[in-house]
Amino acid sequence: MSSNDGNHIDVVMLPFMAHGHLIPFLALANQIHHHTGFNIAIANTPLNIQYLHQQNSPPWITLLELPFDSSDHGLPPNTEHTEDLTLDQIGRLLVSSVSLQTPFQNLLLDIVQKQGKPPLCIISDLFFGWAVDVANVVNTVNITFSTGGAYGVLAYVSFWLNLPHRKTDDEEFDLPGFPETCKFQVSQLHEFMRKGDGNDSWSRFFQPQLSSSLQSFGLLCNTVEEIEPLGLDSLRKYTKLPVWPIGPLLPKQLLSKSPLSATVQRVAKSPGISADKCVQWLDMHGVDSVLYISFGSQNTVSPSHMMELAVGLEKSMKPFIWVIRPPLGFSLKAEFRSEWLPQGFEDRMTRSNQGLLVKNWAPQLEILSHASTGAFLNHCGWNSTMESLSQGVKIIGWPMAAEQAFNSKMLVEEMGVAVELTRGIQRCILSEDVKEVIEMVMDEEGKGGDMKRKAEKIAEHIRAAVKDEGNEKGSSIKALDDFVSAIKTRK
Numbered sequence: 001m002s003s004n005d006g007n008h009i010d011v012v013m014l015p016f017m018a019h020g021h022l023i024p025f026l027a028l029a030n031q032i033h034h035h036t037g038f039n040i041a042i043a044n045t046p047l048n049i050q051y052l053h054q055q056n057s058p059p060w061i062t063l064l065e066l067p068f069d070s071s072d073h074g075l076p077p078n079t080e081h082t083e084d085l086t087l088d089q090i091g092r093l094l095v096s097s098v099s100l101q102t103p104f105q106n107l108l109l110d111i112v113q114k115q116g117k118p119p120l121c122i123i124s125d126l127f128f129g130w131a132v133d134v135a136n137v138v139n140t141v142n143i144t145f146s147t148g149g150a151y152g153v154l155a156y157v158s159f160w161l162n163l164p165h166r167k168t169d170d171e172e173f174d175l176p177g178f179p180e181t182c183k184f185q186v187s188q189l190h191e192f193m194r195k196g197d198g199n200d201s202w203s204r205f206f207q208p209q210l211s212s213s214l215q216s217f218g219l220l221c222n223t224v225e226e227i228e229p230l231g232l233d234s235l236r237k238y239t240k241l242p243v244w245p246i247g248p249l250l251p252k253q254l255l256s257k258s259p260l261s262a263t264v265q266r267v268a269k270s271p272g273i274s275a276d277k278c279v280q281w282l283d284m285h286g287v288d289s290v291l292y293i294s295f296g297s298q299n300t301v302s303p304s305h306m307m308e309l310a311v312g313l314e315k316s317m318k319p320f321i322w323v324i325r326p327p328l329g330f331s332l333k334a335e336f337r338s339e340w341l342p343q344g345f346e347d348r349m350t351r352s353n354q355g356l357l358v359k360n361w362a363p364q365l366e367i368l369s370h371a372s373t374g375a376f377l378n379h380c381g382w383n384s385t386m387e388s389l390s391q392g393v394k395i396i397g398w399p400m401a402a403e404q405a406f407n408s409k410m411l412v413e414e415m416g417v418a419v420e421l422t423r424g425i426q427r428c429i430l431s432e433d434v435k436e437v438i439e440m441v442m443d444e445e446g447k448g449g450d451m452k453r454k455a456e457k458i459a460e461h462i463r464a465a466v467k468d469e470g471n472e473k474g475s476s477i478k479a480l481d482d483f484v485s486a487i488k489t490r491k
Contacts, residue, residue: 010038016125018082024147027249033060047080066103094205101130108138121487129212141217148382149223151231155406160206177238188405218242225475226461244479248386275363281356285319288374292367294323295379299400303327310341312434321356375441380404392459394451396421417455
């Protein structure tokens with residue numbers, strides 16, 4: 001059942017079944033243990049526990065399996081995380097996660113029986129509001145952990161609980177919890193969010209789960225106090241809960257500017273290229289001259305988008321690394337086809353040394369921490385955003401789903417470290433737009449230079465937040481102290 005049965009368990013964690021949630025939970029478990037000596041248990045379905053084993057989880061983390069059969073929920077066999085699922089299947093996976101409540105409660109009762117008292121707390125995913133009821137049954141408290149940032153998560157929660165786009169015919173709408181001056185747009189919403197009306201399957205899942213999560217004892221947030229003043233202030237006011245920003249949950253080497261070891265790469269996948277080859281290629285280019293392009297493990301673009309992006313990249317004449325995956329309409333596991341790109345594109349990029357195309361997966365932390373990487377074109381997922389910001393790398397946003405458009409809005413309007421190329425997969429883009437945005441962002445002067453200065457300032461705040469030397473503690477370390485004190489005293 002576990003990797004560490006002999007230890008008393010102080011904290012039990014319950015992440016959502018997606019790699020973008022499992023990895024921050026694992027990082028949080030390590031951070032709490034190093035700070036407190038607590039023993040942590042992470043509970044999840046069998047294949048996700050197997051995935052965490054592949055991440056070399058340390059001996060102070062106990063991995064506990066919760067029985068789950070995807071076939072019982074209209075999902076393909078052995079479907080236990082969001083990787084390679086369609087949007088409809090992700091919706092079904094979300095709904096199926098409610099079935100974990102009874103096995104999770106039984107697991108907690110078993111822990112209480114064995115050690116004679118409950119753990120100090122449960123730390124559950126934002127999507128698992130039912131964990132509050134489990135905590136009450138076993139006489140402990142539930143802490144909700146948001147793997148995203150404060151601004152994006154508040155926007156996502158407020159959106160599903162209020163569905164404000166249904167209360168107006170305008171393109172713009174107000175979002176409860178944000179200042180009236182902060183307007184949101186229907187075009188920022190993914191299609192499944194636009195259709196949300198309270199009776200659709202997404203609303204029926206999110207509304208009760210998010211409402212219940214707001215009944216938690218408090219919220220942990222993977223962000224930094226100094227970089228999200230509006231988001232954190234608004235989140236605290238809206239939820240009326242203590243919010244502890246304990247981020248960023250990133251490898252220490254990344255924050256200390258030390259060379260990255262191979263062990264910090266956080267995805268158990270076969271890379272399309274070795275880290276050494278990537279670094280060698282980057283070493284051939286000047287400081288801040290390379291554009292890195294990746295849309296995360298869940299997203300891809302349409303064939304026409306891919307073609308226009310390739311043409312725009314070539315026209316810009318800027319060096320780039322592109323993590324390229326099959327476009328929409330094809331399996332993400334499919335063999336790559338040359339016809340998805342302009343004729344001869346890959347050969348020209350290789351011969352001229354302008355572009356490095358990486359199939360499937362690249363060593364992202366190595367790339368972002370390299371001095372030659374100047375900007376990151378991405379989907380504005382929070383893990384990628386924090387990795388980029390921690391290195392002072394400015395962002396070209398192309399948000400796709402979930403809260404990504406809200407993250408993009410904050411990066412553009414509140415931080416000034418990003419520009420948005422386009423949104424989602426419905427809008428068309430032209431190669432000329434791609435070229436223009438890349439040239440503007442990569443420019444060392446003007447807007448590009450201003451974005452770089454702001455990104456470097458945020459990187460300084462991020463590094464300062466995790467400082468823990470003698471009496472000198474950064475804001476994230478202080479927040480972790482406050483959190484530990486709160487769960488020990490339950491005040």
